[in-house]
Every structure is written in C-alpha cells, then in structure tokens.
Amino acid sequence: MDAGISSQSTHAIAVFENSARAIVGGQYVRAANAGDIVGGVQPQIVVEPGTEQELAQILKLANDGDLAVIPRGGGSKAAWGNPPQRAEVVLSTARLNAFVEYAWSDLTVTVEAGCTVKQLRETLAQVGQRLALDPLWPSRATVGGVLSSNDSGSLRLRFGSLRDLIIGVTLALPDGTLAKSGGKVVKNVAGYDLPKLATGALGTLGIITRATFRLHPMPQETCTVSCLMRDVGEAQRLLLAVQSSKLAHSALQIRFVTSMPPQMDVLFEATQAGLAAQVEQLKAILAPSAVIEPGPAVWNARQELHSAARDNASNSALAKISILPAQIAETYETLLAITANRVHFQAVVQATGVGCVYLEGAPTEFGHALQSLRAKLEAAGGSLMVAHRPTNMAALDAWGDPGDALPLMRAVKQQFDPKSTLNPGRFVGGI
Amino acid sequence: MDARIVEELRAIVGPDGLITSAEELRTYDSDALTNFRVMPLGVLLPESTQQVQAIVRVCHRERIPFVARGSGTGLSGGALPVETGVVICLTRMNRILEIDLPNARVVAEPGVINLDITGRVMAEEYFYAPDPSSQSVCSIGGNVAENSGGAHCLKYGFTTTHVLGLEIVLPDGTLVHLGGKALDAAGYDLAGVFVGSEGTLGIATKVILRIVKRPECVQTLLAAFPSTNEAGAAVSDIIAAGMLPAAIEMMDRLSIQAAEAAVHANYPDCGALLLVELDGPVAEVQYLMTQVNKICRNNGAWEVRVAQSDVERALVWKGRKAAFAAMGRISPNYIVQDGVIPRTALPQVMSQIEQLSKEAGVRVANVFHAGDGNLHPLVLYDRRIDGQEAAAEALSYKILEICIAAGGSITGEHGVGEDKKMAMSKMFSEPDLETMQRVRCAFDPLQLSNPTKLFPRPRLCGEQPGKYVVHPLEAAGIAERF
Numbered sequence: 057m058d059a060g061i062s063s064q065s066t067h068a069i070a071v072f073e074n075s076a077r078a079i080v081g082g083q084y085v086r087a088a089n090a091g092d093i094v095g096g097v098q099p100q101i102v103v104e105p106g107t108e109q110e111l112a113q114i115l116k117l118a119n120d121g122d123l124a125v126i127p128r129g130g131g132s133k134a135a136w137g138n139p140p141q142r143a144e145v146v147l148s149t150a151r152l153n154a155f156v157e158y159a160w161s162d163l164t165v166t167v168e169a170g171c172t173v174k175q176l177r178e179t180l181a182q183v184g185q186r187l188a189l190d191p192l193w194p195s196r197a198t199v200g201g202v203l204s205s206n207d208s209g210s211l212r213l214r215f216g217s218l219r220d221l222i223i224g225v226t227l228a229l230p231d232g233t234l235a236k237s238g239g240k241v242v243k244n245v246a247g248y249d250l251p252k253l254a255t256g257a258l259g260t261l262g263i264i265t266r267a268t269f270r271l272h273p274m275p276q277e278t279c280t281v282s283c284l285m286r287d288v289g290e291a292q293r294l295l296l297a298v299q300s301s302k303l304a305h306s307a308l309q310i311r312f313v314t315s316m317p318p319q320m321d322v323l324f325e326a327t328q329a330g331l332a333a334q335v336e337q338l339k340a341i342l343a344p345s346a347v348i349e350p351g352p353a354v355w356n357a358r359q360e361l362h363s364a365a366r367d368n369a370s371n372s373a374l375a376k377i378s379i380l381p382a383q384i385a386e387t388y389e390t391l392l393a394i395t396a397n398r399v400h401f402q403a404v405v406q407a408t409g410v411g412c413v414y415l416e417g418a419p420t421e422f423g424h425a426l427q428s429l430r431a432k433l434e435a436a437g438g439s440l441m442v443a444h445r446p447t448n449m450a451a452l453d454a455w456g457d458p459g460d461a462l463p464l465m466r467a468v469k470q471q472f473d474p475k476s477t478l479n480p481g482r483f484v485g486g487i
Numbered sequence: 488m489d490a491r492i493v494e495e496l497r498a499i500v501g502p503d504g505l506i507t508s509a510e511e512l513r514t515y516d517s518d519a520l521t522n523f524r525v526m527p528l529g530v531l532l533p534e535s536t537q538q539v540q541a542i543v544r545v546c547h548r549e550r551i552p553f554v555a556r557g558s559g560t561g562l563s564g565g566a567l568p569v570e571t572g573v574v575i576c577l578t579r580m581n582r583i584l585e586i587d588l589p590n591a592r593v594v595a596e597p598g599v600i601n602l603d604i605t606g607r608v609m610a611e612e613y614f615y616a617p618d619p620s621s622q623s624v625c626s627i628g629g630n631v632a633e634n635s636g637g638a639h640c641l642k643y644g645f646t647t648t649h650v651l652g653l654e655i656v657l658p659d660g661t662l663v664h665l666g667g668k669a670l671d672a673a674g675y676d677l678a679g680v681f682v683g684s685e686g687t688l689g690i691a692t693k694v695i696l697r698i699v700k701r702p703e704c705v706q707t708l709l710a711a712f713p714s715t716n717e718a719g720a721a722v723s724d725i726i727a728a729g730m731l732p733a734a735i736e737m738m739d740r741l742s743i744q745a746a747e748a749a750v751h752a753n754y755p756d757c758g759a760l761l762l763v764e765l766d767g768p769v770a771e772v773q774y775l776m777t778q779v780n781k782i783c784r785n786n787g788a789w790e791v792r793v794a795q796s797d798v799e800r801a802l803v804w805k806g807r808k809a810a811f812a813a814m815g816r817i818s819p820n821y822i823v824q825d826g827v828i829p830r831t832a833l834p835q836v837m838s839q840i841e842q843l844s845k846e847a848g849v850r851v852a853n854v855f856h857a858g859d860g861n862l863h864p865l866v867l868y869d870r871r872i873d874g875q876e877a878a879a880e881a882l883s884y885k886i887l888e889i890c891i892a893a894g895g896s897i898t899g900e901h902g903v904g905e906d907k908k909m910a911m912s913k914m915f916s917e918p919d920l921e922t923m924q925r926v927r928c929a930f931d932p933l934q935l936s937n938p939t940k941l942f943p944r945p946r947l948c949g950e951q952p953g954k955y956v957v958h959p960l961e962a963a964g965i966a967e968r969f
Contacts, residue, residue: 161723162829162860184729206671217670219679220648227922235922236915241827243859244896245634245683246903246914247941248923249647252679256671273729296589302612302703304767330771337768378671382589409590410670438669458674461663464929465674471925484674 068121069100069144079113080105084151092146094126095139095482096447102146108168108226108234108265111147115263116232118145119477125230126479127259129170129201132193135366136205136443137258138454141481147263149200156266157240160185164223164240166268169200180271188215188272192359200264206256209358210307210323210406215272218255224268225251227261230477234265242270253468260483261472275306275325281338282321282354283347285310291318292385297341298322299381299407303334308407311357312388314400321354357404361414365444373415373422373445375429379438381409387433394428395421412443423450430456455484488528488573492549496531496573499541504579506530515574518559518566519621523905527554527568534579536654536662536692542575543690544660552935555690557597557629560621562823563904565633565685565940572935575690577628583607584693592651592668593696597628601635604696613698616643619900620808631691634683636900638734638807639764641858643699645900647682654693655681658931668695680926685902686937688930702766705733706776707800710783711757711790715739715853718759719833721786722857725763726830728782730775735858736762741817742810742852742865749813752806755790761857762807764800810854811865818850818867820876822883825901826890830860839889840864847882849875861899862890888913903941912943921946 076085080103088099105111118125124142128134129149149170156166160183167176173187173194180186190209191202203225208217215221224238227250237250254264285291291310298308307323320342324334339347365374379387384405391413395401399421405411413429415422422445430440434457442454458465462485469476469487481487488507497505506512507529516524528551533539546553552572559566568574581598588611593604601622604615618637619625625635630646631653643649652666666678681688712718718737725732738746738760747754754760763779765772776793783791794800806813814821828836837853844851852865864886868879887897887910897903897910911920920942927934928948938945 159829159831161727161831163726164829216644216648219676220644229922233918233922235919237919237923239827239894239896239914241829241860241895241899243636243640243645243827243856243861243899245636245645245900246896246898246907246911247920248926249634249680249683250923250926252647252676253926255679256676261675272731276729299591300588300700302700302768304702304771326768326771327774329774330768333770334768376671378669380587380590380592380669408670437667439671439673441671441673455673458672459664461665461674461677463661464657464663464677467929468675468677468926471929472922 065144068123072117072121072123072145073101075117076103076114079117080110088146094134094143095137097140097143099126099143099146101144102148104148104151106151108152108228111149111152111263111265112228112232112234114147115228115230119230119475122475123477124480125477127204127263129198130172130196132196133201133205133207133443136454137479137482139481140479149198149263149265152265155179159240163271164242164268165271166224166240166266167199168266169198169264171199173197173199173202181274184274185271186274187221187269189218189221190355192362199267203255203264203267204257204259210309210355212410213308213407214306219252221269222251222255222267223270225254225264226266227254228263228265230473230475238268240268258479258483260469260479260487263478276327277325277331278352279324279331279335280321280350280352280354281324281335281347282319282350283342283345285318285320285345288318288385288388291320292382294320294342295384295407296382298338301337301341303337305334307355309357310384310405312403314402323355358412361402361404361412362443365414368416370446370448371416371419373419373426373449374443375413375426376441376443377411377413377433377438379409379433379436381407383409383436383438390429390432394425399425419446419449422446423452426452458484492545493529495545496529496542499538499545500531500533504532504534506532515556515559515568515576518556518561518564520562520564520904520906523564523567525568525570527570527572527574530574530576532576532579536656539575539656539690539692540660540662543656543658546573546935547659547933550933550935552938554937555628555632555686557626558600558624560625561629561633561902561904562825563898563902563906565902565904565937567905569939577626577690580692587668588613590668591698591700593698595627595694595696597626597631597691597694599627601625601627601630604698608698612701614701615649615696616699617646617649620811627694627696628691631682631694632684632686633900633902636861638736638856641735641856642731642733647679649697650678650682650694651697652695653678653681653691655689655691657689658933658936666695685904685941687927687941689936704769704772705764705766705800706772707762707764707794707803708776708779708783709754709792709794709803710761710763710788711755712759712761712786712788714758715837716834717787718761719837719857721761721783721788723831724782724786725779726858728778730778732763732858733766734762734764735856736807737855737857738807738810739853741850742854745813745817745852746806746810748816750805750809752802754806757790761788762803807854814852814865814867818869820868820870822866822879823901824862824864824866824883824886825898826862826864826887826895827899828860828862828890828893828895830857832893832895833857833860836862836889836893840886843882843885847878849879849882851882856899859899860895884910905940908941908943911941
C-alpha cells in the first residue's frame, strides 16, 4: 500500500489480531504477504479457523472492528471479480475440510467448505458416485470457492450447474450468525432457497462453511465423439441439430481458434448397450463429416484456456460469456469483427450457451474489445464476466450490467452485510 | 375497505375485474387446503403487468396486505386470503408470450396452466418437465411460488430447475427482471430465491421457462410386492445399481384400493405397488428395464408388468395421479402430508407411522415419490365422529416430527404456507429463520405480500435480530413457542 495504513486501522488490526489468536490459536494467525494480494490490494492478516464456530467468531470480530474480510478457499479464482475497495483480513477455509456426512445410499454428501473438489471426487469415486460437475482446477478449488464463484463446466448440459446440485448450505454472517437453510434431502421446499442465494454471490453475503449436494452415479461407460466443422455456420447448425435430437448426451462443446475450423465434441455417458446406438445416431446427424473418438482430454479445453490466461498473465485476458445456444455463430462473427486480427483469440462454448473467450496480444486492445463484446451480448440478453485481466489493461468492471434488479441486490446485501465487511466492491454494481 | 380505495382499484381493473360481494368472494376464501377459510376484502383480476403494478402500488400506499393466487390448487394454504387484505388473482394473465424452440425456452404469463405449456410444444416433441398431479389445472405462477415438483422431478428437477428468468412486481410496485433467457446473469441468483418463496416476495408477472425434448422411448414398470418393506428394498437396489429413473412411485394397500375404486387402473391387489418409469434412448431403456425387472423379482415382487404403449402407461399413471382424490372412496375426510425423508429411512419411518396409526385408531394410506423420499401419507378420518379430526391432526403433525427426526423435511413440494408454518421451528433454529427473514425484509420491508405465511412469526424489518427473550406467558407455562 503506497500511503500506508492509518494509525487507527493499525490499532484495529492489532486488537483484532490479539483476539483472533485467542480464538483460533496463535499458529493459525499470520501476517499477510505478497501471495495474499487480491486484485492488487494487500491484506494485513490471514486467519485460518478450525471450526465453523471459530470462523463465525472471527468474521464477527472483523466486522465489529470495521475490518474488510476476503474469504478464501483454495485461492484458485482469487482474481475473479473487481479489486476490493478494502482488504484487511483474509479468512481462509483451508482447515474446514471435513466430510460431515456421506449418506452414499441416499446419494447425498455434506462437506465443509474448505474440502477440495479433488478430495471430494476421490471419496465419492470409492463407491462409484460423483458430484456431476467439472469445475476448474479441482485439486486446488474448494467446495466453498466453487460455489461462491458459480463455476461449472460442460456437464452442466445434463446435470445442471451448482444451483441444481446444492441442496443445503450453512452460512456465517458478519454479525456472527451461523445459519443453515435447505436440508439433507434432495426434495425440500421448506423456507427460502438460500443455497441458491449463496451460489455465485462471491462471498459477499456470508461465508459458506458447509454445503450438502445431491450426487449422481458414475457412468458405466463413456465415449467422446469429435468432428471438424467446415465453418462457424455449420458448427451452429449442427449444434442445434444435436440439441433438438433425442440423443441423451451429457456434454457438448465447440472449440474455436482464430483461423482454424471449429471443432465440436459430444460426450455420451451410458451403458454399453445404449452407447453404440447413440454414437451411430450422432454420426448420422453429423454426416458426411468424419468423426473421431479423441478420448476425454478434449473436455479440459475450458480449463486450458483459463490456465493459459493465468500463466500468460500480462499478455492475455479471459472472459466468461453467456449467450443463447442459437447465438453462438453471431457471437463468433462479432468477436472476429471486434478483434480484427489484432488480437488472437480462442473460445470454448458449451451447448448451454455458457463458455469462455481467451484473448492474447497487446493488452491495450483488450479493454475495448471486451467492452464492445459485452455491449453486444448484453443487448442480446447475454452477459460477459471478466475472469482474468492483465494489469495494464484499461479498467473494466468485471461483471457488467445486472439490470433493473440492482437496487434489490443492494437491499439484500444491506440485510446480510450492512457494513460491507465481505469482499467490499468486488461484486456487481459496487456491492 | 375504504370506498375511495375500492373505486381506485376498480378504475385499474375495470368493473368486471374487481369482486367485493360476499357470495362471489366465497370462491376465493381458501385454496385446495379447505380446512382454512378466510374472507378477503376483495379480489382483483388484473389482465396485465401494468394493472398488477398499479394495484400493488395502491396496496403499498394504503398498507393493504395482498395475496397472489393462481388456480388455487395449493395444498398448504399458501393462497389463503388475509382478512384485512385483497387477493390478486392472476388467472386472466394466461398468454404464452414466446416459444423459442432452437433455444428451448418458453415465456409465459403466470396464469398459464402448467399442461398448456406442453400442449403448445408437443407437436415439436418438447415438453415442460415439472408435473405436479394437478398439472391440468394449476398455473405456472403458482408453480413458481411453490417450487412445484411432481413424479418426474426425480430425474428432471423441480420448477426451480426450469425457471430461468422472472419479471416481478415487488411489494412496492417496482418492476424488476431476475435471471433471463441466457444463463448466469450478473448478480445474485434472485430468481432462484424467488422460486418457492410462496408469494412472500412479490408477484411474478412473466416467467421464462426451459422446455425439454421428449425422450426417444418411455417404459413404465408396475411391480406388486407383499409390503412396502420389500418395495422399498427394491428402490434402494435400483438406485444402488446406478440408475436414475424418470420416476419411482409407491402406493400401499389402502391407496391401491382407493385408486382402484375410483379409476379402475387395473392394479394388482397387493401390499405395495411400485411404479418405475425409465426414459431415454431405446437400447438404454430396454437394457435397464431388464435390470429393474430382475431387481423387483429378487426383492419379492410376485407380479411385474411393463406398460409399453402410451395407452397402457396413461392407465398406470391415472391411478397414481388420482390417488389423493380417490381417498374420498374410502374415507369422508383426509389430511395430506408432504414430509420428506432420506430414502434409506423408509422402512423405519413406515413402521413408525404404522405404529402411530394403530395407537391413534386413525387409518393412514401411503402414496409416495419413493425415488426421492417424498412421502404423502393420507391421514383418513371422519369429521362427524367426535374427536377424530383432532386425532388425525395430531397424528399428521407427529408424522412431520418423524420426518424431521429422520433428517428430512416438513415439505417436499406442497409448501409451508399457513399449514406448516409452526413446524418450521422444528426444522430450523431461530437464527436460521431470522436469516431467511432478511431476504424477506430486502424484498418486502412492510411485509405486505402474503404476510402471515411461511414463517412462524413475522419479523419487523427495522429490528436487529437480538437475543431471544422468553415471553412472560411462556415463563408462566401458559403458552408454548413452537
């Protein structure tokens, strides 16, 4: 921080630190370092509570001391959202990683927020089950982080996104309340659906301390079929043809690289008996184009673009886009026109219309390109979220226009976090 | 109601859009939970979003509570009027505004009947998946309010899975748009919160729905078991085998008898009937159906039939969907419960219900969505016999307690409404409920939209949730907090 911190907040942090040590133990409170920077802002202190109750107490302590809190899981998507207006305390869920209850025969699991997706997957796989979700960087990403950032991949086509998989949540609020909602059963309409409210809220309403999910069986057999498209028009036409067919595919994506023909991938998950017939039907739809069976690696395409942006931090940007499935071709044409050969881009779009666009080139070009693309998408009912931006790119709000519901969103924020303690300024409309 | 306000409201909806005469109001004094009845001050029948907004603005200005109502088929008293308020009935807003097949979306007004959505896209082989038993009469707006389920939500999900966007009139008359045709709109998922909020957060005036392509093939298996225990074990084995059927339904002997008497579905006379529906690609369904058949026989099913044609399937479902209404054949009165349990707790919960039924001398028929553990125990009684109604109500409440104790829920699809609001405190702690009320306060700080429902107690939105203080009546042992 250039101007240093005021003596008042130094005092507040010192008071907080002492009390925090008493709550979680000295070894779980440390001074923040450069690795803890969020959106260019340096926090002061990192706390790792060991229980939900400790986490709620620490959050209340910070809130009482007017210290801003950055909730953190694995930190894999810490760059998402706008830079925080303030950031004093990083509250890590790293130690909250227990399996609370795994009712495998009821196909539900309750885990603490700091449990990684990989850890969850491995345990579920032991009894042939899974959380039907393919989020980014599963070995680092935690349940709480994935939920807060609403990260989902190609399996969403069949199984829905997190909002369709989460059935219960416990939230810690800035006033120290620990509140649960939803439940442990898949079917339940008692009370407001706060699991959905917490999903995608980027930790601005409360910190998720545990969540319950509905699970799915692992597929007996899987098969990926890929096909090169002549052009974007054909890709669009065939995507809609597959979508309106009676195939029971689990995922479908189109991969675009500038100046290359687009490629379409379709994933089937079925029994041995059902698989062959479906693959034949798909081939009939795609004919006369030749198909290959490239194996499951093609489903890493979305993560590869995100990783490329992370690893090529200063010369690339990455945006998550959401459009209607029938708008893919026109969105691609828009991208071509906007980037006009000055920026190299790649995109992966799923049949749900959700995907990502990776830009590479001179960062000075990105701001304008993303802004133009966002304006076009929003005009057509879609949206664009900037997930990664290089430091010398022109400032651009991460989220775009939330529409006429923004005052209502602010009212919700006011009810849950009246002092704007949690992730201040990182969410839509300055929330 | 003040004559000036009546005139103002009449000017908004026109002379045939306002009902104030006592005999006509009687139609609206309850929903399908008929043991609660309240006469409203008036009923308004708006025809447009603008009219809804204008009505709500008047209500907001005059602090008149309002209750939105669709077809009135709800089973929890969600559309029960408030004595000091009006009912806003959305049945005249029944246009399907847009059908977008390439993107599989339909935009509808709240008064559109659930089954009419499917009716409009059937020719193109799409359907609207949530299928509450009342789907031929219930409205989409009501489905949104209650987050309605149905037999096929085991595979296809609930109303909330299929609602992508909403146009809402907030309780102060402001119009807002939540979600949209595209997924993952920027900001909080307020559409997700609104669905299932039972009319307490405002009135939906437009709904963006997802429609689904019809599967290549559908097969329904009917299996007769000696008792619900064997049938329940078969369900567990089906799930353990890694299958996700479109629906798994169970009926016990009493409900089979009632359904037979009412619609002659040609069900076998047995202790428990299991209905398993599989859909998807032909080869897949055929293979899995063989597995289901085997599993049923291994668990003691003595008769297994597979309905192949649409006519056979329709007959099989007719008995199940008519089960509630059919209770009239075997009992003058009944209470429907809607508790949910983890599926594996089924045998234990069934024997507990049986025990309670014996002790109370009240018969209980059981119909349930066995795949997701949603029980619909039907507590049968005769109002004319002294004490039976009270015994039935007590038993019905105990069943909910059993569900909660088993780790389940007090309601799977009918909603809390007026009926189960006191049971909310059994399922949720005070901080849990206070936290939900924060959402209420953000949407409706004056608590005008369907007040008195869903929560055991209202919360003043200005007040900070504080420590619970024991009321003097409680301390004296005169009153009890539920």
